Amino acid sequence: MPSGRMDSLAAVLAAIRGSHGMTQPLISQQLELGRSVVAARIAELESAGLVARAGVGPSTGGRAPRQLRLRAEAGRVVGVDIGATGMEIGVADLSGRVLESVEEPVDIADGPEVIMARVEQLVDGLLAGAVEGRSVWGIGVGVPGPVEFATGLPVSPPIMPGWDGYPIRDRLSRRYDAPTWVDNDVNLLALGELRTNSTIGDAQDLLYVKIGTGIGAGLVSGGRLHRGTNGCAGDIGHIAVPEAENVICRCGNAGCLEAVAGGAALAREGRRLAESGGSRVLTEILAAKGTLTTADVTVAAGRGDAAARALLARAGRLVGTALATLVSFYNPALVVLGGGVVSAGDHVLAAIREAVYRRSLPLATRTLRIEPTSLGEAGLAGAVHLVLDELFTPRLLAQWLPFSTPAGHPDLPSAGERSAA
Structure with missing residues (x-):
C-alpha cells in the first residue's frame, strides 16, 4: 500500500493509465486507499492537466461514479530505436500509442555523428507534422550495445565503432529541451513486449532473447526491467561456449556465443559452405549476388537445402544450451524470441526449445513457454514506454509535477538519480 503523498499520487495515476473506465471507487478498492485520499490525488492530477473526466461508469446502487482517463493528448513522446542495420523513429501520445513513425536502413558503423x-x-520531420501545441515530454533511445543507464553513455559497444562514451542523452536533451533516456535495444524490446503484447498474459518474469546481427537478452522481473548495477544485465552474446573457443568475436575475446550463433557468424559460415560446394543453393545465391547474408541462409533452408538447415539448427542448439543455464538460474515464466535469425522459423526455434527443455532443471521448465514474438520489432514501443515509465515514477513525478509538464526540464534523468541516491 502506498504510504507517502507522491507514492499514492503515482499509484493513482498508474491505475488510471492502466485501465479504461477507471473510477474513484475502483481506485480506492484496488490501492486500499481512503476515499478522501483518492479524491485529493485525483483533484491534484486534474489540476496538473494529467487526468480528465470521461463520462460515468455503471452504478452499483446510488449515484453512478465518474470515469477517469489519462489526458494522453497533453504531450508527445519521441521513440528512437537504432539497430545495427536499421532504425525506427516515432512520435507517441502519453498513453504510448504511436501516432506516426518512419523506418530506414542504417549502418551503425557509420558512427554517431552521421547517424545522430x-x-x-x-525527428524534426515527425514533430513538424504533428499536432501543434503539443510539447515533447521525453525521448527514449535504444542502441545495439551496452549502455550505462545512469548516464546514457554507450560503453565499449562491440558492434558500434566510434560510439564508446558518446553523449547521446546530452545531445538530444539539449536539442529538444526534453528529458532523454538511453538503453540497450534488447531491453527496449523486452519492455515493448511487456507493455504492448496482450498474448503474454500475466507473465511478470520473462526473458526476451534477440538473435540477429548480435545476440542479447532483456530480463523482466516482477514486471520491471532488470538492468543490473551498471546496466549490462542480459548481455548473453558474450557468454563463452566450448564450440567457439578458437573463434575471435567482435568484442575482441575468443569463444563468445555471438561469434558462432549470431547473424554475422551465420553469414560467414554460409559463405564458407557456398565456396566449398557444401551447399548447392548457397553457391547459386553467392554466384548471383556476389555476397551472402543471414537472410540468404534462411532462404536456402526454406528451399530445402540440408546444409543451410543444419547451420541454422546448430545456431539454435548453441543458443538454447546457453539459455538453459539462464532458465534454471532465473526461472522465468516466458522466453520470447525475436530477431532476424529467429525469423528462419522452425529450424532455429525447434533447436532452441529442444536444448532448453533437455538441459534445464525439470522444475524450471514445468510451466515455461518459449515463443517467437508476435509483435515483430517492438523496440519503438519499448523506447516510448521507457520514457513514460520513468516520467511517472514517484521520484520524477515529484520533480516536474509543480510545472505540470516535464518539457523544458532536460536534466530530469540526472535529478531523479540524485533524488534516489
Whole structure:
C-alpha cells in the first residue's frame, strides 16, 4: 500500500493509465486507499492537466461514479530505436500509442555523428507534422550495445565503432529541451513486449532473447526491467561456449556465443559452405549476388537445402544450451524470441526449445513457454514506454509535477538519480 503523498499520487495515476473506465471507487478498492485520499490525488492530477473526466461508469446502487482517463493528448513522446542495420523513429501520445513513425536502413558503423544527425532530421520531420501545441515530454533511445543507464553513455559497444562514451542523452536533451533516456535495444524490446503484447498474459518474469546481427537478452522481473548495477544485465552474446573457443568475436575475446550463433557468424559460415560446394543453393545465391547474408541462409533452408538447415539448427542448439543455464538460474515464466535469425522459423526455434527443455532443471521448465514474438520489432514501443515509465515514477513525478509538464526540464534523468541516491 502506498504510504507517502507522491507514492499514492503515482499509484493513482498508474491505475488510471492502466485501465479504461477507471473510477474513484475502483481506485480506492484496488490501492486500499481512503476515499478522501483518492479524491485529493485525483483533484491534484486534474489540476496538473494529467487526468480528465470521461463520462460515468455503471452504478452499483446510488449515484453512478465518474470515469477517469489519462489526458494522453497533453504531450508527445519521441521513440528512437537504432539497430545495427536499421532504425525506427516515432512520435507517441502519453498513453504510448504511436501516432506516426518512419523506418530506414542504417549502418551503425557509420558512427554517431552521421547517424545522430539523421535521427534529428527524422525527428524534426515527425514533430513538424504533428499536432501543434503539443510539447515533447521525453525521448527514449535504444542502441545495439551496452549502455550505462545512469548516464546514457554507450560503453565499449562491440558492434558500434566510434560510439564508446558518446553523449547521446546530452545531445538530444539539449536539442529538444526534453528529458532523454538511453538503453540497450534488447531491453527496449523486452519492455515493448511487456507493455504492448496482450498474448503474454500475466507473465511478470520473462526473458526476451534477440538473435540477429548480435545476440542479447532483456530480463523482466516482477514486471520491471532488470538492468543490473551498471546496466549490462542480459548481455548473453558474450557468454563463452566450448564450440567457439578458437573463434575471435567482435568484442575482441575468443569463444563468445555471438561469434558462432549470431547473424554475422551465420553469414560467414554460409559463405564458407557456398565456396566449398557444401551447399548447392548457397553457391547459386553467392554466384548471383556476389555476397551472402543471414537472410540468404534462411532462404536456402526454406528451399530445402540440408546444409543451410543444419547451420541454422546448430545456431539454435548453441543458443538454447546457453539459455538453459539462464532458465534454471532465473526461472522465468516466458522466453520470447525475436530477431532476424529467429525469423528462419522452425529450424532455429525447434533447436532452441529442444536444448532448453533437455538441459534445464525439470522444475524450471514445468510451466515455461518459449515463443517467437508476435509483435515483430517492438523496440519503438519499448523506447516510448521507457520514457513514460520513468516520467511517472514517484521520484520524477515529484520533480516536474509543480510545472505540470516535464518539457523544458532536460536534466530530469540526472535529478531523479540524485533524488534516489
